[in-house]
Amino acid sequence: MEDTLDSKALEAAADCLLRARYVIALTGAGLSVESGIPPFRGPGGLWTKYGEPPMDGYQRFLRDPRKAWEERLNPSGPMRELWATLRAAEPNPGHRALVELEEMGLLKATITQNVDNLHRAAGSIRLLEIHGNATLIRCIQCVTRFARDEIDYGELPPHCPRCGGILKSDTVSFGEPIPADVLEHCSEEAERADCVLVAGTSATVYPAAQFPLSVQGRGGDLIEINPYETEITHLCRHTLRGTSAEILPRLVNVLRERR
Numbered sequence: 627m628e629d630t631l632d633s634k635a636l637e638a639a640a641d642c643l644l645r646a647r648y649v650i651a652l653t654g655a656g657l658s659v660e661s662g663i664p665p666f667r668g669p670g671g672l673w674t675k676y677g678e679p680p681m682d683g684y685q686r687f688l689r690d691p692r693k694a695w696e697e698r699l700n701p702s703g704p705m706r707e708l709w710a711t712l713r714a715a716e717p718n719p720g721h722r723a724l725v726e727l728e729e730m731g732l733l734k735a736t737i738t739q740n741v742d743n744l745h746r747a748a749g750s751i752r753l754l755e756i757h758g759n760a761t762l763i764r765c766i767q768c769v770t771r772f773a774r775d776e777i778d779y780g781e782l783p784p785h786c787p788r789c790g791g792i793l794k795s796d797t798v799s800f801g802e803p804i805p806a807d808v809l810e811h812c813s814e815e816a817e818r819a820d821c822v823l824v825a826g827t828s829a830t831v832y833p834a835a836q837f838p839l840s841v842q843g844r845g846g847d848l849i850e851i852n853p854y855e856t857e858i859t860h861l862c863r864h865t866l867r868g869t870s871a872e873i874l875p876r877l878v879n880v881l882r883e884r885r
């Protein structure tokens with residue numbers, strides 16, 4: 627890992643962003659880690675520590691939604707640790723820099739694989755949470771989303787105030803299809819984009835990984851911000867080695883000087 631990022635690389639990435647017609651961002655776990663949220667896999671990962679969760683989480687939910695809700699409301703093991711960390715986490719300078727890019731009119735949309743609500747908390751407006759949002763509850767029938775405290779948990783599973791369908795955490799479980807509304811919006815944004823800022827993600831988890839690949843395949847530019855080399859590094863026009871919390875604010879500063 628190189629720790630000296632020369633200003634030329636930043637300038638070149640800034641030029642690339644200014645030349646683009648439509649820039650979107652794809653973010654992932656790296657950004658959350660910088661807010662103190664442990665990753666799932668790898669060193670210090672929750673699943674590394676507690677073991678991989680069952681890969682059929684959604685099917686288990688459908689088989690016994692009451693039990694799933696009892697576990698959700700009274701979590702143990704990794705989930706207990708995760709919920710406690712999520713409640714305490716706050717946005718970092720990387721999240722805030724993306725909001726600034728949006729306010730400058732340079733960033734049109736952010737697709738995130740993170741469920742921690744930190745992009746929203748930072749102030750991102752055009753945000754697509756492809757794996758859901760852990761602070762929201764979603765009806766598996768009509769796909770309406772509710773804030774946690776809007777729901778009556780007197781009887782489990784809770785039911786949708788709108789259509790009576792079963793409610794579930796908005797977080798997309800293993801084995802659960804990405805909700806069609808989000809997936810469609812992501813695809814639309816990727817189709818419009820000619821530049822993707824790929825921050826804090828190795829972009830290997832589908833379907834999120836397909837968006838930068840499709841933009842690049844159409845001749846668009848990828849700008850990668852990551853402390854480590856990833857499987858898409860060789861496809862990126864610009865690679866800025868470092869954390870999002872460090873690099874993104876520096877990129878914003880360069881862009882401010884240019885305008």
Ligand SMILES: [Zn+2]
Pocket residue numbers: 765766767768769770786787788789790791
């Ligand atoms: Zn409903």
